[in-house]
Amino acid sequence: MAVVRRRSALPQAPSFSWADVQSLSDAHDEPDWLRARRREAWEIYRNTPMPYQEEEWRRTDYRHIRWDEAERLIQANGATAAVVPAKNLEPLTGAEQGGLLVFVDGNVVRSELAPSLEKQGVIFTDLRTALRDHSELVERRLMTQAVRATDGKFAALHAALWDYGVFVYVPRNTIAELPLHVVCYNTSAGAAMGHVLVVLDDNAQATMQVEYASNVTDGQSAYIGATELIVGDAGNLRYVSLQDWNRDTFEFSHQRGIVGRDAQLDWVNGVMGSQLTKAFIEVDAVGQGANARVSGFFFADRDQFFDLDTQQNHNAPLTNTDLLFKGAARDRARTLWQGMIKSLPQMQRIDGYQVCRNLLLSDEARMDSIPGLEIEADDVACSHAATFGTLEEEPIYYLMSRGITRPQAQLMIIEGFFDELLQRIPFERVRQRLMAEIEAKIIG
């Protein structure tokens, strides 16, 4: 049967203009190199159609976004950290904190760094301050290596119009032992374009958590974000990202980790909120012996739609990537995971693994998983898998036979399904909080 598409069905574009880019640069008195980069990105954005039927997008329909609401750049309205829920601000561990950076509507409301880290030369600040104080470091790394304007329509838009962000730099041979904590919280509807740039120099180590959340707003929002994690040779980064936007937010994000020679990236990505999330999550193992572990958990309910598009790029021999995503969907929610392992030609002795495990909690929910491999070498160990399950009666019966009620038994089994991933979060109290949030989703 032929399908006739009407022109009006194509996705609408937001009405950003070159003048918006210029006024942003002017407002912040940005350096020339940044203005030039924004201009270049704007040209790419202008010349790229809104994504629609391309392979990575054809299952993701975002045409219900109302750009007239979602394209207004969110302006800080004087709100302080007091508006941020206590759970997001709670220290990551009971011990000393390394740093805390809180944004409300893109505005820095708290910026703290432990003196011990500062003494070590660790930089943990907002991107605007970093542009002023560490211009050279930022210029060298900002959207030059990990996420690029050429990665897609939304990457280009972000590169042209990003308006706030985080900059982390850990110098060579430095271990930042205390955890760094970032909270990005929005109080009004509109567009937010946050950027995270983390750079670990050679043989440096850090642990970091970034949380995204917003309160209920009147109108839709668009989060057009980018995350860049650059781990130098022999470096070690543990990075946790938790997204819990309100249900009127559309997230379009590009996130990429670059892992150097003998370096290690341990990345946990949790997606709970938003109306629709389209996230490109990629790791590039660029140095021999690089190791990346990418873990994802997601739980979609009501009419949420999550499309998580992962890619593991083996650009050097003897590299390891290990990806495990686990998700659940209930009500009429839809989730999609598309995974790809790629290698450059002749990258021998690489080991790539990807698996997505899905737990379907209602007949009306839909979950899809599409793993893929593009390997151009022969001495490799690459595998992929996708599994789908529902709540089975046998384990429920077993738990009930010990006196546990049916709802409690179901809860325990679903929490058990996620436990393996939550155990990868290095902060006990964050694990407990997420467990409570998963519980809230289950009980709904």
Add this chain to the structure above:
Amino acid sequence: MVATLEIRNLHASVDGEDEMILRGLDLTVKKGEIHALMGPNGSGKSTLANILMGNPAYEVHEGEVLLDGENLLDLEPDERSRAGLFLAFQYPVAIPGVTLGNFLRHAINARMKAEDPDSKGIPIPKFARLMREKMTQLQIDHAFAGRYLNEGFSGGEKKRAEVLQMAVLEPEIAVLDETDSGLDIDALRIVADGVNALTGPDLGVLVITHYQRMLNYIKPDYVHVLYEGRIVESGGPELAVELEEKGYEWIRERHEALAHFQA
């Protein structure tokens, strides 16, 4: 009153099937007594265990099961458990992500909440002491409390974990479904010692087994033989020895001769 499990004229099948597996089974187990239920494969032993606990994969067609006069068949499996019944599963299911310790704490708390909706549950230090004590008694490595329930457990470890659950939950009537199957002699001894440590005036036990071996360690007061869904012989411990010597063929012949005579 002494807690009593009474099974009367029980007829049951696999859910949705017409063929009866239990065909008029009668059995009474009182607190303080140990009963052994023996029988050849296919006689209905495991069906009985499943029916008693309320496995939804089985269906009762006729009869009743009373625990202290209350009809268990009207209750959900969790309510049966809280009423004092325990089943040691023949094939305990693995539940990834749920640790043995966490599971048992929830099981205790479910009991406390059923009695008092405002109960805060067992305090963690008290629970930890209880677990340590029972695990030591059953020669279970304390690290097991932190392992996912039955996941990667060996056959013997699973059976010991079942007995541990029984020890922690302190039922009034316990049904052991083929708890001896697949155990080597050392594991069997540990499991049997664990069960023996729990027996006494406060516990009634129904040991379901194919082999007499287990009964060398857990001494039954009564032995029953199940054949084609009914108990066809009952006696003292000597019956188990007789079965061991003569095999089930003897029961079959005798029962068929009897059936022939009655016809």
